[in-house]
Amino acid sequence: xxxxxxxxxxxxxxxxxxxxxxxxxxxxxxxxxxxxxxxxxxxxxxxxxxxxxxxxxxxxxxxxxxxxxxxxxxxxxxxxxxxxxxxxxxxxxxxxxxxxxxxxxxxxxxxxxxxxxxxxxxxxxxxxxxxxxxxxxxxxxxxxxxxxxxxxxxxxxxxxxxxxxxxxxxxxxxxxxxxxxxxxxxxxxxxxxxxxxxxxxxxxxxxxxxxxxxxxxxxxxxxxxxxxxxxxxxxxxxxxxxxxxxxxxxxxxxxxxxxxxxxxxxxxxxxxxxxxxxxxxxxxxxxxxxxxxxxxxxxxxxxxxxxxxxxxxxxxxxxxxxxxxxxxxxxxxxxxxxxxxxxxxxxxxxxxxxxxxxxxxxxxxxxxxxxxxxxxxxxxxxxxxxxxxxxxxxxxxxxxxxxxxxxxxxxxxxxxxxxxxxxxxxxxxxxxxxxxxxxxxxxxxxxxxxxxxxxxxxxxxxxxxxxxxxxxxxxxxxxxxxx
Numbered sequence: 443x444x445x446x447x448x449x450x451x452x453x454x455x456x457x458x459x460x461x462x463x464x465x466x467x468x469x470x471x472x473x474x475x476x477x478x479x480x481x482x483x484x485x486x487x488x489x490x491x492x493x494x495x496x497x498x499x500x501x502x503x504x505x506x507x508x509x510x511x512x513x514x515x516x517x518x519x520x521x522x523x524x525x526x527x528x529x530x531x532x533x534x535x536x537x538x539x540x541x542x543x544x545x546x547x548x549x550x551x552x553x554x555x556x557x558x559x560x561x562x563x564x565x566x567x568x569x570x571x572x573x574x575x576x577x578x579x580x581x582x583x584x585x586x587x588x589x590x591x592x593x594x595x596x597x598x599x600x601x602x603x604x605x606x607x608x609x610x611x612x613x614x615x616x617x618x619x620x621x622x623x624x625x626x627x628x629x630x631x632x633x634x635x636x637x638x639x640x641x642x643x644x645x646x647x648x649x650x651x652x653x654x655x656x657x658x659x660x661x662x663x664x665x666x667x668x669x670x671x672x673x674x675x676x677x678x679x680x681x682x683x684x685x686x687x688x689x690x691x692x693x694x695x696x697x698x699x700x701x702x703x704x705x706x707x708x709x710x711x712x713x714x715x716x717x718x719x720x721x722x723x724x725x726x727x728x729x730x731x732x733x734x735x736x737x738x739x740x741x742x743x744x745x746x747x748x749x750x751x752x753x754x755x756x757x758x759x760x761x762x763x764x765x766x767x768x769x770x771x772x773x774x775x776x777x778x779x780x781x782x783x784x785x786x787x788x789x790x791x792x793x794x795x796x797x798x799x800x801x802x803x804x805x806x807x808x809x810x811x812x813x814x815x816x817x818x819x820x821x822x823x824x825x826x827x828x829x830x831x832x833x834x835x836x837x838x839x840x841x842x843x844x845x846x847x848x849x850x851x852x853x854x855x856x857x858x859x860x861x862x863x864x865x866x867x868x869x870x871x872x873x874x875x876x877x878x879x880x881x882x883x884x885x886x887x888x889x890x891x892x893x894x895x896x897x898x899x900x901x902x903x904x905x906x907x908x909x910x911x912x913x914x915x916x917x918x919x920x921x922x923x924x925x
Contacts, residue, residue: 476646500780504553505773507763509564515545526595530718536711540728546705561857564763580804588807590824603816615640618816631663637673765859791856
């Protein structure tokens with residue numbers, strides 16, 4: 443336990459080099475995107491734009507909330523599944539390292555995502571691996587997203603509390619993510635922290651590009667194995683881009699496996715010693731990106747995050763990110779209406795905050811003081827039977843029963859995306875179109891029955907039945923009953 447606290451509490455973000463300190467004399471071309479951003483952000487040099495209270499226009503965003511974007515971390519869940527199948531603990535950790543790096547492959551898209559409303563949720567089912575993802579925004583100041591995902595072979599949970607620093611022409615993002623992965627069949631439990639910095643270059647002038655640098659540090663809970671993966675920082679002329687390199691070590695610091703590759707392409711492992719099932723010199727590919735032709739660099743998986751069957755909309759959780767009016771109108775290309783609704787939602791959230799006097803009790807997650815979260819306090823852990831109740835609601839729907847109940851604690855709040863009505867002529871429903879209808883059917887391209895392929899079909903809960911076990915240590919470590 444001391445090892446866990448020491449690891450999560452020790453690393454400090456790297457400071458910006460001298461040449462990348464805030465720049466105050468940028469002159470973007472008049473009328474350009476850079477000029478618009480500069481007019482909005484120039485007064486926030488050196489500050490955190492996420493908490494600065496700036497309301498950016500919707501056209502700057504892509505039509506996903508941060509909760510949806512976080513679901514891209516498990517796009518390559520099959521890598522964790524492969525980890526669970528091997529009888530070699532060292533190879534299992536190697537696959538875990540590949541999976542952890544794979545989560546960065548979707549970050550080549552530069553547009554930001556909508557900040558979640560407090561209480562906003564997102565759930566997703568990836569039928570390829572029977573992976574279930576659920577997230578809730580459990581805090582607004584500081585912003586904290588709590589995430590829980592699982593398959594038949596592994597359990598993944600994370601808290602993320604991002605901060606930013608505006609440097610003039612660059613923007614630094616520290617996700618402050620703390621992640622746990624457990625393999626229930628073996629009982630192995632790993633935890634890791636993210637690289638210290640993500641830097642988006644040339645947001646005002648020049649060609650935009652992104653890099654991650656710092657150390658991804660993976661440790662086993664029992665201290666027997668560890669893996670450090672160094673995301674290398676590029677030089678002034680982008681000489682070293684996207685490269686990662688690291689080692690798996692035993693508890694004595696002996697290097698067992700070398701990890702190397704690129705976070706935007708693939709990762710492989712080379713065995714430096716004999717292990718349970720691999721000989722010295724063995725080379726294995728741990729992860730490789732799935733190629734796709736897309737101008738906006740969104741994979742088919744990323745595109746599916748907005749999908750849901752319109753016939754099921756009546757049972758979609760009222761706080762689900764898909765219901766956001768700003769996001770939905772932006773998805774349909776109506777940026778003016780999206781921006782108007784975004785401002786209305788932000789104002790309602792400010793009103794909510796005055797009414798609750800900074801107190802908020804999340805519905806689906808509970809703070810476990812045994813582990814330290816990204817805000818230096820407890821770790822928010824999943825404590826509900828969401829998926830069991832979800833299946834019960836789906837069964838009721840198939841039988842034609844009424845399944846319209848919703849968590850009453852969220853009704854009427856900013857995260858209740860069903861409670862908004864037209865304001866000054868603004869529409870509160872996105873017009874139907876043939877393209878939109880077709881988009882919602884992407885989950886059934888393989889001919890599977892929509893009841894079987896229930897990707898994105900969220901279900902409601904009676905007031906958030908959050909009943910954790912008595913011992914929080916057991917709740918976060920022993921997940922065998924959940925899979």
